Amino acid sequence: MEIRTFQSASEVAKEAADYIADRIRENIAKKGIFTMAISGGRTPWEMIKALAAHDLPWEKVFLFQVDERIAPDGHPDRNLTQLFKSIEDTKLPTRLNIFPMHVVAEDLDQACLEYSESIRRITETGKLDLIHLGIGTDGHTASLIPGDEVLQVVDRDVALTGNPYQGRYRMTLTYPLINQAEKILWVITGEEKAEMLNRLLHQDPAIPAGNISQEHTIILTEESAAVSIN
Numbered sequence: 001m002e003i004r005t006f007q008s009a010s011e012v013a014k015e016a017a018d019y020i021a022d023r024i025r026e027n028i029a030k031k032g033i034f035t036m037a038i039s040g041g042r043t044p045w046e047m048i049k050a051l052a053a054h055d056l057p058w059e060k061v062f063l064f065q066v067d068e069r070i071a072p073d074g075h076p077d078r079n080l081t082q083l084f085k086s087i088e089d090t091k092l093p094t095r096l097n098i099f100p101m102h103v104v105a106e107d108l109d110q111a112c113l114e115y116s117e118s119i120r121r122i123t124e125t126g127k128l129d130l131i132h133l134g135i136g137t138d139g140h141t142a143s144l145i146p147g148d149e150v151l152q153v154v155d156r157d158v159a160l161t162g163n164p165y166q167g168r169y170r171m172t173l174t175y176p177l178i179n180q181a182e183k184i185l186w187v188i189t190g191e192e193k194a195e196m197l198n199r200l201l202h203q204d205p206a207i208p209a210g211n212i213s214q215e216h217t218i219i220l221t222e223e224s225a226a227v228s229i230n
């Protein structure tokens, strides 16, 4: 596991975008495509904007969601809405292969199954080339929420939370799928994340983020978030 620390959140976003762009070039040169999953929340969008500025063969990039709120299409709570907003002035909406989580489906369990089948069909191995993760101040990552039954899911790659979290049920990639990614990229900024970053580094099993594999993992973080590392 590698950790790199930068002075500001903007620098972290730029470095994360450069890191993903390098993985895109590397994987496309090796096997013709690149598969990744992007988290939501508030942190990723500056990184996505910086990534979109790279000149890359976007038609060969397959983008999945790490998690999504169960909410109507276009709703501001949806991670997908924020993703599209961050790339709206770029060529990406027409060039990139985006796979939205189908959270408006009548049968959400079936939608989870179909999403994991899409990942298997595109990747062939079931392993994504890169999964981007963030961390909440309670130690959640993806929609792996403290105390929720979704933490126990080991037989499915995509699942629903058992309870609403911050007002919404969620669909999320589960531990088994996340932990077998070729690369895991954490992007963690803000002093409010300092305690959880330290617990993540110590693999504290009491927080969901502590149960994510540290193999093939890089953390890009900001000085203010790294202050509690011991």
Ligand SMILES: O=C1O[C@H](COP(=O)(O)O)[C@@H](O)[C@H](O)[C@H]1O
Binding pocket: 039, 040, 041, 042, 043, 044, 066, 067, 068, 079, 133, 134, 135, 136, 140, 141, 142, 143, 187
């Ligand atoms: O609820 C969520 O929060 C986490 C953390 O978001 P951040 O903006 O504080 O980094 C995020 O990783 C997850 O995808 C999202 O749904």
